[in-house]
Amino acid sequence: xxxxxxxxxxxxxxxxxxxxxxxxxxxxxxxxxxxxxxxxxxxxxxxxxxxxxxxxxxxxxxxxxxxxxxxxxxxxxxxxxxxxxxxxxxxxxxxxxxxxxxxxxxxxxxxxxx
Amino acid sequence: xxxxxxxxxxxxxxxxxxxxxxxxxxxxxxxxxxxxxxxxxxxxxxxxxxxxxxxxxxxxxxxxxxxxxxxxxxxxxxxxxxxxxxxxxxxxxxxxxxxxxxxxxxxxxxxxxxxxxxxxxxxxxxxxxxxxxxxxxxxxxxxxx
Numbered sequence: 439x440x441x442x443x444x445x446x447x448x449x450x451x452x453x454x455x456x457x458x459x460x461x462x463x464x465x466x467x468x469x470x471x472x473x474x475x476x477x478x479x480x481x482x483x484x485x486x487x488x489x490x491x492x493x494x495x496x497x498x499x500x501x502x503x504x505x506x507x508x509x510x511x512x513x514x515x516x517x518x519x520x521x522x523x524x525x526x527x528x529x530x531x532x533x534x535x536x537x538x539x540x541x542x543x544x545x546x547x548x549x550x551x552x
Numbered sequence: 553x554x555x556x557x558x559x560x561x562x563x564x565x566x567x568x569x570x571x572x573x574x575x576x577x578x579x580x581x582x583x584x585x586x587x588x589x590x591x592x593x594x595x596x597x598x599x600x601x602x603x604x605x606x607x608x609x610x611x612x613x614x615x616x617x618x619x620x621x622x623x624x625x626x627x628x629x630x631x632x633x634x635x636x637x638x639x640x641x642x643x644x645x646x647x648x649x650x651x652x653x654x655x656x657x658x659x660x661x662x663x664x665x666x667x668x669x670x671x672x673x674x675x676x677x678x679x680x681x682x683x684x685x686x687x688x689x690x691x692x693x694x695x696x697x
Contacts, residue, residue, distance in 0.1 A: 458682070458686055459555045459558065459620055460617065462554075462558040462622075462680075463558050463602075463622065465562065465672075465679045466558050466561060466622045466623045466676060466679075467599075467600050467623055468675060469566065469623070469669070470599045470623060471599075473599075473600065502616065516671070519675070519679075520678055520679065523678065523679045523683075524678075526686070527683070527686045527689075530689060530690075531689040534689045534693055537693060538694070541694055
């Protein structure tokens, strides 16, 4: 696994952490009248940047926009937000796991099998 | 830890909302003293701490996300004081015409708000746990198994 892949994973971790913040903000505002929920996207930008190379990946920033998902009377869909929260946490955990395996492989390569 | 801080502010706000609802329900049968303004149902006014418009001008950077800081209580709306008059001439709180005035509290509306507040509280608890799971996973980065 090369450095570019590590950079991609770190950027994805950043994006997921930011999404956790945005989701927490949405859920916290479930009682706020006229609140428009926010949506954070970074995956597509990251995918495009990955095709271009390392410098483009470094410049990728999460994009926040008002979400169109909601009930007819403009209320927040709490269930969907909670689903986002737990998906984000699981994907974050998965990425950490992959990074950990990679560091273990690197450590093994450095020390040899001793 | 920002996500947890945000959920924490919301837990506080919903807790206060529940306290007010309990207060309203508890006072449903508190007679108002004659010739005075008595108890009226109170509503909690809460809202986002962040100015929402500031989030919407285009691509917000990391600092934009850092400006998200949850919700807070903006005030308590005492509501219109309307009274429910009950004819009870023997009551010491009765006025000259023999009517006792009680606060006019809409029980159904209070119960509905109570359910909403407790659902919101639970949702914030779940969100906080998801964030906690993420942070504790991040602590495992680089740990040898």
